[in-house]
Amino acid sequence: MTGTPQKQKLWRDVIIFDGLDTLPEPMAVVVEGDRIDRVLPMSEWDEATAADCEEMARGGVMTPGLVDCHTHLVFGGSRADEFEQRLEGASYEEIARAGGGILSTVNATRAASEAELFDAARPRLEALMRDGVTTVEIKSGYGLTVADELKMLRVARRLGEALPVRVVTTLLGAHALPPEFKDDSDGYIDLVCEEMIPAAASEALADAVDVFCEKIAFSVAQCERVFAAAKAHGLPIKAHAEQLSNLGGSAAAARFGALSADHIEFLDEAGVAALREAGSVAVLLPGAFHTLRETQLPPIEALRAAGVPMAIATDANPGSSPIFNPTLMLNFACTLFRLTPREALAGMTSHGARALGLHEQVLHEQGLGRVKEGAPADLCLWDVDTPAALAYAIQSGRLRQRVFAGSVTQAFQGEQRHD
Numbered sequence: 001m002t003g004t005p006q007k008q009k010l011w012r013d014v015i016i017f018d019g020l021d022t023l024p025e026p027m028a029v030v031v032e033g034d035r036i037d038r039v040l041p042m043s044e045w046d047e048a049t050a051a052d053c054e055e056m057a058r059g060g061v062m063t064p065g066l067v068d069c070h071t072h073l074v075f076g077g078s079r080a081d082e083f084e085q086r087l088e089g090a091s092y093e094e095i096a097r098a099g100g101g102i103l104s105t106v107n108a109t110r111a112a113s114e115a116e117l118f119d120a121a122r123p124r125l126e127a128l129m130r131d132g133v134t135t136v137e138i139k140s141g142y143g144l145t146v147a148d149e150l151k152m153l154r155v156a157r158r159l160g161e162a163l164p165v166r167v168v169t170t171l172l173g174a175h176a177l178p179p180e181f182k183d184d185s186d187g188y189i190d191l192v193c194e195e196m197i198p199a200a201a202s203e204a205l206a207d208a209v210d211v212f213c214e215k216i217a218f219s220v221a222q223c224e225r226v227f228a229a230a231k232a233h234g235l236p237i238k239a240h241a242e243q244l245s246n247l248g249g250s251a252a253a254a255r256f257g258a259l260s261a262d263h264i265e266f267l268d269e270a271g272v273a274a275l276r277e278a279g280s281v282a283v284l285l286p287g288a289f290h291t292l293r294e295t296q297l298p299p300i301e302a303l304r305a306a307g308v309p310m311a312i313a314t315d316a317n318p319g320s321s322p323i324f325n326p327t328l329m330l331n332f333a334c335t336l337f338r339l340t341p342r343e344a345l346a347g348m349t350s351h352g353a354r355a356l357g358l359h360e361q362v363l364h365e366q367g368l369g370r371v372k373e374g375a376p377a378d379l380c381l382w383d384v385d386t387p388a389a390l391a392y393a394i395q396s397g398r399l400r401q402r403v404f405a406g407s408v409t410q411a412f413q414g415e416q417r418h419d
């Protein structure tokens with residue numbers, strides 16, 4: 001080893017939400033390199049060892065860095081016009097059937113260069129980071145050709161290389177039927193299975209494969225073909241399912257050992273049981289529920305009773321959830337879905353990580369999304385007095401420090417705010 005070894009970093013007198021629960025007393029947290037070395041009660045803190053550490057902060061609430069496990073951050077264009085149409089009474093489904101919706105974003109995304117997509121996505125990602133995100137999943141799904149889907153995935157990968165944030169990519173080729181395949185939905189699924197998935201896998205551009213299982217998108221049988229192709233290429237699967245109707249997409253995904261089923265407002269008891277048996281995560285997206293003014297609530301009580309882990313994500317996208325504010329989703333999860341603040345916070349930390357398979361990857365075997373010894377040092381220090389306050393108040397600017405892989409990457413201190 002050459003050079004001076006870096007001092008350990010110390011946060012003291014912090015109230016910790018550890019990814020599952022709030023710890024009962026003020027704690028000290030010591031970080032060494034990119035890992036959490038010690039988490040101990042202040043009552044056990046030996047003042048003599050403080051001299052060996054660089055003190056980063058005192059007080060505040062510490063949580064794991066937020067994990068936004070479902071986003072569509074890379075896209076071209078805007079759909080503000082559809083927002084106005086919906087205010088005048090058109091439904092999301094009607095707009096999609098008339099060739100708008102996802103397909104309007106497909107046109108704009110195809111027309112954009114990789115550099116343009118990167119420049120458009122970067123401020124969206126930075127907005128998530130300013131609100132505490134240290135891990136984000138980004139889906140393709142607005143290209144719908146092999147070249148355009150790979151283009152989107154490359155942009156997502158580049159974002160993760162350019163910014164201090166973990167980016168997990170998901171191929172969502174089966175998001176909508178592109179106009180070229182208007183009367184040949186099965187032909188498009190052939191393209192997804194035989195060309196898109198193999199290409200994304202061989203270039204290591206996708207960490208998982210997702211589908212949209214819905215009447216306006218793809219049938220259960222078609223989604224099952226996509227799942228089988230993903231599995232054949234060693235990729236885990238996820239599904240947008242039971243968002244607008246109950247087709248059984250979640251249960252189908254569960255049969256393929258899905259990491260998660262997402263949206264799931266229309267999920268029934270059998271679907272809940274299938275998720276439980278498969279160990280899949282239920283990803284709740286209250287931003288889309290809010291934006292589309294849905295009235296069908298996801299089966300929270302049944303999921304809770306079955307012990308299915310519930311994750312919360314922004315679903316950041318130009319149509320159903322133009323929302324780039326993860327802590328607002330904590331509030332929505334409580335006010336709209338009646339989660340407890342503890343459940344909502346677990347949903348954006350440890351359960352979000354689980355929905356991405358990061359709780360068991362070799363690199364993160366000690367558990368991303370947790371504040372515990374041995375875990376990656378992705379942390380947020382918040383200017384609030386209790387973890388529940390993050391869900392209770394709708395307020396920006398509460399993130400005092402964001403720690404990514406052991407380094408403070410953004411520090412917000414009153415006048416010295418630099419964002």
Ligand code: NIG
Pocket residue numbers: 072101102105212240243288315317318319320321
């Ligand atoms: O997660 N449900 C389908 N896909 C996205 C919406 C994408 C869009 O409207 O552009 C979702 O809600």
Ligand code: FE
Pocket residue numbers: 070071072240315317
């Ligand atoms: Fe989505």
